[in-house]
Amino acid sequence: MTDIDHLSRMNACFLGPRSENEAWLRSEMQAILDSWFGWRRDLFPDDPEAIPYDERVSVPFLQQREKLARQISRLTDILRDEVPKHTPRYIGHMVSEISMPALLGHFSALLHNPNNTSKEVSKVTSVLEAEAITALAAMVGYDPAGASGHFTSGGTVANFEAIWRARFRLDHWLSLALYLAEEHGLPLDVFRAAHMGWKRYFELIAMHGVDEGKTRHYSLVASNPFEAASLLSAHTRSPYKGPVVLVPGNKHFSWLKGVSIFGFGERAFWTIPLDGEGRTDVAVLADLLDRAEKEGRPVLMVVSVAGTTEAGEVDPVDRVQDLLDERKATRGQDIWHHVDAAYGGFFASLLGGVGENLLAPGVRAALAALGRAQSITLDPHKLGYVPYSCGAFLARDREAYSVSSFHAPYLDRADLGASVWAYTLEGSRSAAGATAVWLTSEALGFDPAGFGQIIASTIENCRLFAKTLTTSLPFVRTLQPLDTNIFCFNLAEPGMSLAEANRRTEAVFRKFVASPHFSVSRTSLSRESYEQLIAAHMAGIGGAVDADAMVLLRCVFMNPFWASADVHAQLMPEFVAELAGHYGEVSGASFGPAADGGELPRRVDIDEAVATGPAHF
CATH class of the missing domain: 3.90.1150.170 (Aspartate Aminotransferase, domain 1)
Known part of the structure; x- marks a missing residue:
């Protein structure tokens, strides 16, 4: 591809700092409005007009509309003092010009106002969300056929989603081990039990004929956490101090929020020191894992950062995953690895094309390993050029996506399948971000050529x-x-x-x-x-x-x-x-x-x- 071809394709996707593509964008937005007006007008043509012509020309009606027009004019004048983030003179934070595919997708969804909490109120955009998640999953190296995920309000909530799922998994394994210790007299090694893996979990279920419902009483989440912790301490004859979360020193502030919100306490937050380039020191990480094992403190998750907030550095995701794979193979320890790629995940779109040579070999290797982690955070409203607010949580497979189940009679419908709200921390979720990502994917493709x-x-x-x-x-x-x-x-x-x-x-x-x-x-x-x-x-x-x-x-x-x-x-x-x-x-x-x-x-x-x-x- 020649330089002019590349620039032309890119410039066709943005309005331009001086509204150079104004005429085209006006026509497309008008076409969207025309379609929306026609859809409303033609859907039930025999219904009466709720706002008749006589009322539309009445004095009170026209006065109210004029008042609204004045306030709209006032609002647009006020917004002219907003920070101009579209111009190349703005190189401040992780926000910039939004792409026209994203803007038009966002705008289209706003007009229909779907809530992706359930297919009952988002028949179309729920499907678009699933397709957009599939596109992002493919970009980061997940198998699109098996990956799961959903859109969030941003990276902070997406990181919380990872903690929620890692806790769900760890709690299931610990609850079973505590049940077997209490009811069957089996010895209890907290660290080993907390990382047993699903395969071993189901083997023990079958071996001892366990009714999973009975393990709920021993859950640190679903039952009384203080009582369950007391039982763990009694069986191990040492105080149960709870799990730890291992996060590098280049972390985003959301991780400290997460351990607080989920009730683990700040002392559960173990910082992984950084090496001379500001990345996770993998050798020290190995020492911290050994320390956690020695202290009997389960590792809820290990976090890597792909694209730090400060300087955009990328942790050695591949070497972190190699370490965790080695511990699983030699010690039977299944430890959750989450990659906070809120900013840097979109650099994976370079992989496989000539543009990947712009990345240092270590960065390429790290990005190529994203698909090996259990879960990933992305922020399309950053380097995806999508309007705020739009984050995404991705899980490698449905097993990693599993989480506590809830029920709401007014949303549950067997004919529509499982409601998405039951698997998300947020209830109501706008479809605008998902639709913006979907149209970006369809128009550009999250690959080296697009x-x-x-x-x-x-x-x-x-x-x-x-x-x-x-x-x-x-x-x-x-x-x-x-x-x-x-x-x-x-x-x-x-x-x-x-x-x-x-x-x-x-x-x-x-x-x-x-x-x-x-x-x-x-x-x-x-x-x-x-x-x-x-x-x-x-x-x-x-x-x-x-x-x-x-x-x-x-x-x-x-x-x-x-x-x-x-x-x-x-x-x-x-x-x-x-x-x-x-x-x-x-x-x-x-x-x-x-x-x-x-x-x-x-x-x-x-x-x-x-x-x-x-x-x-």
């Missing part, structure tokens, strides 16, 4: 931006590695301490906030979690690590319009000049936008990017 082209472009744009800054401004210090399309950097001169670099970086960020020209974001990496990475970064500067965190400017290159040569040619020098000016005000020094006197780097195309590989700048 959606992957957009994702590849964002990585190219990010790397060119990073290269431009580092070659033009000597005080820009890039955080390594640069895994995806998020570029983090701090501002420091040789020998400068971390505390002083933080002060200058923070001050420059405040100037960007006050400026109308560009939007960037700020993040910080704590020494507690990122000690090795911070030490390596500061060693390159030759400065002392004299602060508890490292402050960074953060640029998220989701916006597709940086691929335009004209956009890059105008905005890149502007950004360099603005950053140089802000830094000069903060430091008292003077830096020009091209310190070496040379020209700014040209825009690279995908063929060049593939040839040069995933070099870091």
Whole structure:
């Protein structure tokens, strides 16, 4: 595919920062409205008009409509002050321009207002949701025929869905083991029982003729958790301290919320230290698993992160899964692995195409291993270019999707099959996000030739931006590695301490906030979690690590319009000049936008990017 072909296909899917595709989008939205109007008008043609013509021309009716029109005008004026996230000048957070397929799918569903809680109120969109989940499952490497899932309001709830299911599984296994200890006198090893696996579970059920209903009394979830914990302690002659959740230091805040909401307590949250690149340290993870076994604390789940919130880094999902597979093979320990790929999961659309060469080998291997994990979180409202709010929870198979069952007589209908609401934490769920993802999949396809082209472009744009800054401004210090399309950097001169670099970086960020020209974001990496990475970064500067965190400017290159040569040619020098000016005000020094006197780097195309590989700048 030539560069112009790639850009044309991508630009056909977005409105454009100056509404370049306005005419087409207007016509398609009008066609959607026309279809909706006609559907309502023609559905029951013999029914009387509920709003007759005489009323529609009456004074009270027209006055009320005029009042509404004024308030709509007021609202649209107010919204002109909203943060303009569609423009390439916005490189702040994980939000950007939304695609037109997603917008039109979302808009179409809104008009019909289906609630995907049950097929009884969402006959069509429930099917579209299932098809959209199948498309996402295929993208991350799950077998679409066996995978399950549903859409959520966002990644936080999707992560909670994983905890809910992991708890369901662990509780079943522990309840059976406690029942067999209490009723049959079998010895009880809590850690071993909590990870026995479904195969062993059903073998024990058959072997001892167990009525599963009788194990409910021994459940830490379905019965009295305090009584069940007391019984576990009595049989093991040591206090039962509950399960642990192992999450890396690059975690999203939702995991601390999760252990709190599900009642495990903060001491159940075990942080996995990070290596020198800010990723899960697999060797230390193995030590933590051994510690949990020694302390008799079941591992509810191990979490990997694909696309960290701070810098977009990707954990070694493959090596984490290798470790868990090895423990299952040698010790019989079936441990749940969840991948929080809320942001980074969509990079899997690159795999199998030339664009995958933009990713470092370790990142490719990690993304290729997503399909081996029990469950995955995705956020289409981030890198899927779908309107808020739209998250997704995916499970590798129906076994992993299993969860506590509930009943609601007003929703249960045998002829419609199982109601989705019974398997979701949320009850009412808008169909808009699912429909937006469905239309995106149908129009683009979540594969290298379709959606992957957009994702590849964002990585190219990010790397060119990073290269431009580092070659033009000597005080820009890039955080390594640069895994995806998020570029983090701090501002420091040789020998400068971390505390002083933080002060200058923070001050420059405040100037960007006050400026109308560009939007960037700020993040910080704590020494507690990122000690090795911070030490390596500061060693390159030759400065002392004299602060508890490292402050960074953060640029998220989701916006597709940086691929335009004209956009890059105008905005890149502007950004360099603005950053140089802000830094000069903060430091008292003077830096020009091209310190070496040379020209700014040209825009690279995908063929060049593939040839040069995933070099870091």
